Every structure is written in structure tokens, then in C-alpha cells.
Amino acid sequence: MSSSNPSRGFPWLIWVVAIFGSVSSAGFGFDQGWWASMMSLTQFNRHFGYYDPVQQAWSLSNRQQSLGTGLGYVGVILGLVCGTPLNERLGRRNSLWVQSAVATAGVAIEASCQDSYAQFLVGKVVVYFAGGIASTVIPVYQGECAPQHLRGMMTGLYNAFLMVGGFCAALIVYLCRHVPSDWAWRSVVVAQVAIPAMGWLSLPFLPESPYWLLRRSRRAAAIASLRRLHALDAAAAEAEILSIEQQLVLQQHQQQQEKELASWMACFTDPVYFRRTLIAVGAQIFQQAQGISFVANYQAVFLEQVGFRQVLLMSVIVYIIGIIGNLTGMFMADRLGRRNVLLPASGLLGACMLTIGGLTTPSTASSSLSIAVVVMLMLWFFTFQSTWGPLAWAITAEIPPTGTAVREKMVTLAGSSAYGTGLVIVFVNPYTQAAIGGKVAFIYGALSIIAAVFVWMFVPETKRRSLEEIDEMFMARVPAREFKTYQCHSSASGLDKAVDDKASVDECI
Template sequence: MAITTWLRETKSEFGRDVNPPLLMVTMYASLAGMSYGLDLNYWSGLLGMKQFQKDFGVFDSKTQAWEIPASWQSIGSGTPTAGIAIGTLIAGYIGNKFGRIKAFWFAAAIALVGILIQATSMSSYWQLVVGRIVNALSMGIICNIIPIYQGEVAPASLRGSFVNTYQFMLLLGGLTAVIVNWAMNERSDQWAYRLVIIMQFVIPTIMVVGGFILPESPRWLISQGRDREAIEGLKYLRRGTPDALIEKEVVLIGQSVELQRTLHKETGYIDCFQGPNLRRTLIATGVQCLQPSMGNSYMTTYSIVLFQAIGIADEYKMLIYLYFVMMMADSCSFIIADKLGRRPLMFGSAICVSASLYAVGGLTGYADQNSEAVKKGTLAAIFLYYFIDAIGWAGCVWITCAEAPTTALRERTMTIATFCGFVVNLLIQYVSPYLQDEGYANLQGKIGFIWGSCAFVAAMWVLFVLPEMSGRSLEELDELFEERVDVWKFKKFKTEGIGAEVTALEAGRSTGIDVDSKVLVGVEVNPVESEGEQEDRKKALEV
């Protein structure tokens, strides 16, 4: 591929480690994020669409207009989030038991059913909601499995960039949804809203095909005792790396998995809250819960309604501009997330997001709402919010969740984190209409004060809780957490065990550890197992 050749010629760390198969696998898997982006963003456009309100809403005799009542908006926007939360619980079991690829297939099948229910709804708002809930189950699986898969197939130097492709494609899906809504908004028939629903069939269909193409996660295969298959998968993903280094990497990853099982005895959900794993679970759960609390959930779901409330014209076109800005910002994260690191990026962006949300609250709450200058100032603050959030937390949340858990508990930790995150998301979506709308709290744009305060709390959380995890293999992170390294010392702490060697091997070099005889943390590292030995280990894992 020409692009990978050009990247290698740049002589950067990214260019050194990327290759066509690895790039193809990452991008194909990230398409699932586009499906999530479509589902997440088309709904806010429909809520403000006149034809949709007429076909699915109720007539208000006071305003002499069709509308979707606030209570309906709350249920229609919030209940599917409950479906996503349930989907994350399903994902933990499927991903651990059957692997990442079979989880893709399962998610795609559920999505197709949910979209079909929505597409066949002619005038029933509640049928649409049911279809969204079913489709949301697949979204829960996707947001759990895709970042894990991308984090497991990528070397340490590329993990941030590759997991960020999930967020980039999510934004692309959102951009597609808002463009279609904008283009169809003025129609006076059902196609004003039906096209954006039907087009959601495309990505799940591609996901089904992709299940036959994508290699299974080598780390999952190793955890299941299928070392030979893992070696073949890594040879494909690490094209150009000597076979001896790949085999050595498989041995060490397998030993790291066994070490974690030996140290923690159990690999159930309760173990996520014991010993050093408690810290890892709190980190993953923290980023998932804090992101929607910083206004992300509200802005995504009610953006069109917010624009209308503060009197901004051409709200659909404005949303398109916002998504272009977010995609440009997220493109920067492909480099910044690994070069600058997660910790400074998330701290700085949380501070800036807090400031922009306070600006929205102040301008809409205490300034002259008929002033064009105030409207432009509010719009500028909203644009700043979206830009900063996209360059910081939007992508780093998934990167952090992919790398914080240990291999033996990755699915379970991710399940806990995403479930808690979507519960917070659900609460915000249910409460937001009542906080904003007339007849209730009527905060309108002043709701920014609430989310701005939460963003400041998130910045402090990053400062005192979140360690810098970039540039380390997943196995080296295991060692750092086992050593209980302080958040302030995490970045520069030197490790000398299995994890450090895996990090070196992922970069195509070796620290010289003899895998045939070296004893690390009391566990002997053995050569690659024979097929008979692999069968014995698989049977032991099933017991």
C-alpha cells in the first residue's frame, strides 16, 4: 500500500511499525464505529424535524404545532442507552467465551433486526423506540469489543492511533447522519426521516462479511491456549517481523496471562475489584462515567434542540460544520495521543471544555438573547467545546479503556466500565429535557454551568488518578499496576520483566531475555507449546 510505504519513509515510530495488513484490519474493524455514530446522531436530527414531528408526534393546541413531548424525547433518547448498557453486559460474556470476531457477527445480526423494526414503523413512535433499543444492544457490544480488539492487535507504539480510528469512524457516521438529515429536512413526506434509518443497514452487512476476513485477536487466542493460531495471526499482523521474535512474543504474552491468573487466582467479576485490579477498574470506569458528565451525552443527543432554543438559524447546516471541526480535531489525535500522551491531553482538554461550557451558560443565561453578537459568541463557545472534546476525551476514553485492564480480566473490566458509563449517560439523557425545557427547570443554555463544573472535576480526576499508559505493551502495564506505581511516577518507571520484553518485541527488537530459561516473578517461561500441550491447557481452562 502506498500510504504505508510513505509512512515508513518518514522514519517515524508510527511509520516503522505500521504495515498494510495491520492497517487494513484496524480500519475494517473501526467501521463498526461508523454504525454506532449513525445510530447515535440521526435521532437528534429527527427530534427537530417538522415532518417527523407531524408523523410521530402530537398536536399542541396552545402552540398550534406538532411536537414530540419532552417526556417522549426523554424516553426515545434515554431508553436506547439502557439497551447499550445491557449490550455491554452481553459483550463481556461473548467476547471472552467465543472471541472478538464472533462478537462482531452477533452484534451485526442484532443491529439488522433493530434497524428492520425501525424501518417498518410508519407512524408509531414507540415502534421506533423499540427498534432503537434492539439496535442499541448491538451498539453496546460494538463499543465494548472494538476498542479491545484494536488495542490487542496493535503494538504499543500504535495503540493510541489505532484505537482512535474507532472514534474517527464514529464521527464519520455522525457526520453522515447529520448531512442526510440536513439534505432531507425540508421534504414534506416520510423520506424526510426514513432514508437515514434505512441507510443504517449498510454497515452491519459489511460487518458480517468482515467476520470472514479479520484475524482473531492473538492475545485472546493465547488466553485460550491456542498459541499456534496466535503465531499465524501475529505473522500476518506483524509483516516483516522475524518469525523468531513473533514466537518469542507469543511465549511471553502467554506467560504474562498465566502469571496474572496465578497472582489473582480467579478471573471473575469480583476479581476486578481486588488488589491492583481495583485501581484498573476504577480508571476505566472513571473515564467512561466522566465523559458524558462533561456535556458529551447532552450535546450529542440534544444539539439540534439546543440550537433552536438559543435562536440559531440553519441548525442542521451548523451541525454539519461542527462535525467537520470534530473530525479535523480527532485527526490530530492520531499523532498527539501517542506523542503527547493521554494524561496531559485529557487534563488540558477537560479544562478547556469546562471553560467553553461556562461560556455557553453565561452567554445564554445572562446576555441579551436578541443580540447577534451573543448568538455568535455562544456558537463560538459550542464550536470550541466540540473541537476540544474531539481532540481530547472523545478518543482517549476508548484508548484508556482498551489499555487499563489486565488481559485475563479485559472483557469483564470493559463491561463494568462501559455499563457504568452508559448508566450515567442514561440518567443525563432522561434528566436533560426537564432541566432545559420550558414548563420544567427552563435552564435552556444555562445547563452549561452544570456540565462545565463536571468537566472541571474530570480535570482534577485526571491529575490525581489517571496514569500515563502510552508507549507500553499491555503486558508491561500489568507489571506497572502490580508494582502499584504512583500516578506521578508511572510514565518514567522502568520495568525489567516480561512486559518490558514484549514492548521491545512489538517494536521489532529484543532486550535479550532468554525465554527458554529465564524465571520471572517466580514463574518459568517455557518455549512455544506443542499442539498436545496446547490441548491440555485448553482443557484446564475449561474446567
């Protein structure tokens, strides 16, 4: 949208959208959080696992760990794919209604499980399926509703609520650790139904995206939605809608030569779209590849391996650090930008992982070594959650083109790439970790170095740029390192041009 005055106050509705429009992502974080802690909970392992005479403890087999973690990621990917047509046809708000219903069904399947690990996994897949829908809808919805100077903060809330959900789950597992019955783990499963319940209560108050309404030729509704979201008078709302419509004309003109191509194919065959796909997909792949899937799912098991005993308490502390990191990152995103934060962050993340790998190289564990590993892990987690965690989702919301069906598909490709990378990691990591122990951190450290190279070469600076300005710069093929200083024309003069001025459109292209 066009530039807004950063000092102007916004109505309560934009904060409702910022918070409750992202709350569905907490369900995915909740399930991921309790699963990571649950693999170290004796009551759960006794119910579904086996007794390990070497460790003299109940545990899940490597196969059970891989299936329990990996099948959830399969559910996320399926949810992303199915969420795309929902997002296109039903709109952002109605898709969140569907997401809440699916999440509720998944919780019911998990909670009613008796002795069948297979039923438990089915429920987990359904909950993660709902998480995949949320991963498709929330970045698009927040990116389209946010004023440009709040977009980094609002899109970063997706990742922040992942941490909030994970913290609540880890805390419940920790508080129930001494419950002798199965309710030690059933309590946390049942508790997660509160998250879709918040969705049911808040969704009636959320407006639909003005961008989606315009694409459905519902211009009056789009103006009304924009006025509510940004507290604009009629003239200002009309001016912003004209700016969006002008960009739609540019996008439609560009697509005239692609009529025979499906939108999915256009993400790869059109040079401009391919560049944007590469950035969005690459950001999500490197977000996962640097180690978050390992830390989020296996940090309790990893800490036990290096001799740390208070793993359930540490799971709670790690998520507190994650929440603080996300709050820090949300405020940094719109001040320091994307590119300037991700580059040094990759270097620090790589240094932390390489240090962890070096600390765990000795075959004998000690209390000082385990404490040093915990300190480096906490530093890694804070750095990740204040940088790559929220900013990868900000990039996913900003880079795909506005006003076309390609937008939802590009977001889906980015999200699927993230969870596809995570799927590989969570399936392989238990076996790799069993074989080489803490040296697995060397792999993630090396991937952080590659991530820094990717950011330097491909990721542009989009801080405080409207979605229309970002579209203009990509169509002008501005190099990534010049986005920050490029002078756009759309925001300065777009409101004074007629939408159907063919000569002006041809000149911009």
C-alpha cells in the first residue's frame, strides 16, 4: 500500500488483526513444543516406547522419534498445498475459520488415543495439517493488512506465536512431570484446544484483506476494509485503492504473454517471478537448514546426550528466550531492515553451532561441558528468534507479487520448501545424532555460512517499502544491493495517474 505517516495512530482493529490474525500459528508451535519435551517424559515413553537397559530408562526408538516428528511435517506440507486454493477462493478470514475447525479435530484425535501410537500420529498429522493452512494464510493476510512501517512487526508475529505456543506447551509438560498417570501427557494435548477456541472467538471481528476483495471486484468492500484497518477518511482510502488498482493493471499487462501457463509454472518460467520465488523459497529453506528443526524438536534429547539433566526445565527456558528474541526481532525488523540483520545473524548462528560441535567432540561428558553447550544453545536460539525466525516470514509476505493468483502460490512454495527441509532434517537427525553425537552441530554451522552467501547475493532490502514499490523494483530488475537506495515512481505519482492510462503502464514496464 502507499506510504503512510508512521507517526499517525492506528485504530484498535489493526492491533486485533496483528495479534488474533496470527494466533492460529500458536497451535503449530504448541504441538511442536510439547513433542520436543514429551520425548524426554517418562510417562509418555513408558506408554508408547520401550525400556532401554543400557540407559536404564524408558524411551522412544529412533524410528518412533522420526515418525512422530517427520509425519507432522508431512501434515504441514499437505496443509500448505490445500491451503492455497482455500486462500484464493474463500479469502483470508474464511480460511482461518477452516483452519480452526481442522485443528480442533486433530486435538480430539490425539486426546482420545488409548494405546495406539498410529492413532496418536494421525491426530498429530491433522494438527500439523492445520498448521500448514495457517502458514499459507497468515503471512499473506498480515502482509496485505499491515501499514508498510508496521509490516515487519506484523508478519513477524507468525513466528512469535510459534514461540508463545511452544512455551505454553513446554510449561505444561514441566508442571505435569510428576503426575504418575497418563495425564502427565494427556493434559498438554487437551490444553491445546484453547488455541482454535481463541480463533473461533476472534475471527468475527477480523476484516477481510482489501487486496483479496479487489481481486474479487468488490471495490466498495475493499475501501471499507481499508478505512477500518488504517483509520483513513474516504478520500485517502480511495487514493490507496487507486494505487493498488494501478499495480493490478501492471501485473495483468505483464501476464498477458503467459495466458497459456498455469500460475504455478509462472513462478519458474517468468524471469521476474522466478527471481522472487528464489528469494522467498531460499529464505525459508535457510531458516530451517541452519538448525531450528534440530533445536525445536531434538534439543531435549541432545542435552541428555551431553549430560544435562534438567531438560524439561530447559525447554521452558528456551521458549522464554525465544519469545524475548521474537519481541526484539519484531522491533528491529522495521528499524534495521531485513538484509542488514540477516547477514551478521548467519555469521553468529554459524559460530554458535561450530562452537557446540567443538565442545561436544570429546567423548567424555562433564558438567562444565554441558553448561557451556547450554549457554551456546541459548545464544543460538535468541539470535535465531530475533533474526531469521521472524524475518524469513516477513520476506515471504513481502516478496511475492501483489494482485495476482501467483502470490498465494509463491507463499505456498516458500512454506513447503521450509517444511520440506525440516522434514528431511527431522527424519535424518535421530540417526545422524545417534551416530556422531554433538558433532551434528558442525553440519548446521556450515549451512549458516552458506545462508550468509545467499543473503548477500539475492536478498534485497524491503524495509519501509510499500508492496507496490517492491513490485515496481522487481519489474525494473533492480539488483538486490540497490533496493535500499532506488527511487520508486509508483508511490510518488501513482495516485495522480489514471488507472487505464496505457502509455504510462507501458513506460513502467
